Amino acid sequence: MTVTNRTALAGARLVLPGGVVEGDRLAVEGERIAGLGGDTGPGDLDLTGYTVVPGFVDLHVHGGGGASYASGIAEEALLAARTHLEHGTTTTVASTVTGEIDEVARQAHVLSELVEDGVLAGIHFEGPFISHNRCGAHRPDLLRDPDPALVRKLVDAARGHARMVTLAPELPGGLDSVRMLADLGVIAAVGHTDSDYATTLEAIEAGATVATHLFNAMPGIAHRAPGPIVALLEDERVTVELINDGVHLHPSVLDLAYGTAGANRVALITDAMGAAGMGDGLYPLGPLQVQVKDGVAMLPDGSSIAGSTATLDRVFRRALTVGRLTLGQAVESLSATPARLLGLGDSIGSLETGKLADLVVVDSEGYDLVAVMRRGRWIVGGERFSTVKPA
Incomplete structure (x- = not known):
């Protein structure tokens, strides 16, 4: 019975x-x-x-609890998912990081099994199809132009569970890959990009619907060169990710994004790496090592922030106690907006x-x-x- x-x-x-x-x-x-x-x-x-x-929905998270989704080890992925679940993330899209194409494809195969088991809601490929000039904590020597055939190889490796691919649309093959992803029903996200305003508009017209961690790893706003940020903020078809961890963005920048896009177009994410839920120390992020000190993840040479150590309960609390969001706005950005973007709004969010x-x-x-x-x-x-x- x-x-x-x-x-x-x-x-x-x-x-x-x-x-x-x-x-x-x-x-x-x-x-x-x-x-x-x-x-x-x-x-x-x-x-x-x-x-x-x-329950919170995280579109962009690389690991937690000392474990990484890019390890290609199911037990590590389970530990990362459990860590974030215990901090309120009931729906997780696992993010990979730049690596050799075949290795990232292998990781996708492992993660796809966890999607089929109901642990994860999908896979997000961040890299290797990103700009050398804006690569942040991605190994420059492993970056590739977004040739549609290579992009399709990773999508196919996910066995129908690829949810999102972050790419730089200005690179050769970028716009064609955006069109292909849109045709496949996979979210094309603009990020780690050196794109200008006009090219970003082209990417949106081609089918790009997400800004990967807006403001971070892309050109800033200049009065005669508005760049990708303005293009992504002003188009109602685009959902913008924001990392509200107290490190990546100043509170006034969040106010700017909310004032322009509104909570129904903002998804608060962690972009967390393996140190989320853990203490300071050395942690892997794909093929790189990351130094965490005072809760801030950096490449050891100090050249770039390397993801965050946040969990979404912390992001939620900060949005209400440090930011100026209402309860309704915070819930929309942490739950309803990302759920709707994933096509899961009928069951969660x-x-x-x-x-x-x-x-x-x-x-x-x-x-x-x-x-x-x-x-x-x-x-x-x-x-x-x-x-x-x-x-």
């Missing part, structure tokens, strides 16, 4: 698509949200003083009846993470809630 998991959360502040509701009830049955509102029942968990938001019960519980004062539920089952923290006392 199949036993269906049933629970209800009562008294919590719920961040719903229509706004914030105080002291409401959310029922879970099996893997899904069974209902919102209604009277408190016996056995309901008392979440008075807590806020419930939908918001607290609605019938959607998967992917939930994050935070303290209503400082927004510290308290508990995480994925598909109706507590991952961390569920044991701390007592049942509602009878009136």
Whole structure:
């Protein structure tokens, strides 16, 4: 006999698509949200003083817990996914990093199996089709022009689970690869690019719909050369990634992006490498070594930031306590917007009846993470809630 998991959360502040509701009830049955509102029942968990938001969705993450998705080792990928899950990321798109084409294809094969197992939601190829001038923490000698045949080789290696490819559209083959990816239903993302404004517009017209970590690894805005940033911000078809870790972007730059694009076009990401959830030290990022000191990941020579050490609960908390976002805006950028971009908006990204019960519980004062539920089952923290006392 199949036993269906049933629970209800009562008294919590719920961040719903229509706004914030105080002291409401959310029922879970099996893997899904069974209902919102209604009277408190016996056995309901008392979440008075807590806020419930939908599970976070990370479009761009390279690792965590000391492990890397670019290792090509399933156990490492599982550890990285689990680390971020415990910090509220209930949906993860695993990002690779520049390497030899055959090696990245092998990594994609391993990651695709974890997609099929339901651990990951897809694969994002960041590199090797990026600009030497803006390569950041990618090995310059392994970079390649985005020849459509090479891009297709990586997409095929993902066995239908490639979600996104970051490339520099100004390179030979760049625009043709954007068109091919759009035809295949894979997101073409502009990033690690030296593109100018006009070429970026061409890429958007060709089908590019994402800006990979906007502002980072691309030319800045100049008054007579607006560059890729302005082109990506001003087009309503483009979703822009932002790394809100306190290192990559000044708070005023986030304000600029939100003021121009709005939360429905901003996806807050971690761009985390293996040190996320860990301490300082040396960590691998693909074929490179990264030095983490005081929580900041850098190449050992200090020439470039090398991803972040953030988790999305930290990004969420920072958006509300350091930034100027409302609860609704933060939830949209961490859940609804990336879910919609991935084509998963019907099942995740918001607290609605019938959607998967992917939930994050935070303290209503400082927004510290308290508990995480994925598909109706507590991952961390569920044991701390007592049942509602009878009136």
